[in-house]
Amino acid sequence: MESLPLTDQLFPHIRIVMGMVIGLGITRILMGIAGLVQHPNRAKVSLIHILWAVSILIELVFYWWWQFALFAVHEWNFALFLFVVGYAVVLFLMAALLFPDSLAEYKGYEDFFLKRRKWFFALFGLTFVFDLIDSMVKGEAHFARFGYEYYVQTPICVALSLFAMWNGSPRFHLALVIVHLVYQASWILRLFYTFN
Template sequence: MDPFSYLSVLISIVLALGMTRVLQGLGEMLQARSHRRVYWVHALWVLNIFLFLVVAWWVFYRWRFEQNWTFFLFVFVLISPTILYLCSLLLFPREGDVSVKDYKTHYYANHRAFFTVFALFVPVDVVDTLLKGVPHFVAQGPQYVVSGVILFSITVAGAITRNETYHKVLAIYCLCHIVWISFAIFHT
């Protein structure tokens, strides 16, 4: 078994745990809809994180040609899936928590932690891209850097502000962002 195949197992497990939590949380939302109000901004973030998890899994395949795996490189590559997994946990109340009456309250109670963790995804992704080589980084084009700076800035602001209008725009922007990324990378 080559190193990539071996190491991809743990990466896939962490990503799958994130997807499982998102799908489980979605099921809980559907089951609890009569006594726990859904908040559309929260629902968009459920979709956003699911799509980020799918894209992270797809992009990880670009590491398949790496021949010089080290423990530290592997741990670094594991950071992005871990960030997304933690975000998937923060999106939903703890399983069985009946004190949460609506997802809007839960969303704003956790937005600082959620967006602080999520903001880390961008610098980790930039380093990840650089580790694949400068030619790979340059091949991403200037839109990669610009979109990364924008995403980092607006998610940091999302951690700071509780402004509802801002969070509505942020959720919509991030959905557009991940859909754009999906179309840009899924041909590779």
């Protein structure tokens, strides 16, 4: 039996590192949600915060699912490895920002989220830029699968992220996370239901 070229053997190795980082992000969110159930009176719960936790959990799962397409990449180098792991780290940091070690200096999760929104939305906007580069790395066929919507979605989402960094209105943030969840559901139904 013929062995795979070294470059084809690299991705399973890289996927282990990605999996560890994404696994830490998923764990952080699940432990945070479990903490809310275990200690509901420890801090004031927020619908905005819970919906963002669900959304970022979906993003983490998307990332893990969609990185399977990197098996088609045959030319790996350290820069590409750092990029892929860096993308996973950005997603982990968003998960970590949603569930801090302590809320002692805040009035609850909504107060924490709104006061830390600049960090959160800077990372959130960065994920769209990373995703664009990630899709280009996977090749033209992969990139073309998303069509013109991708060219519109990315700049709009980056612009909304920048606006969200400076807008402290709870109503705006609730509307934004609901729209984002609806859009995520749309992508799941239209593009992520099967892997082609």
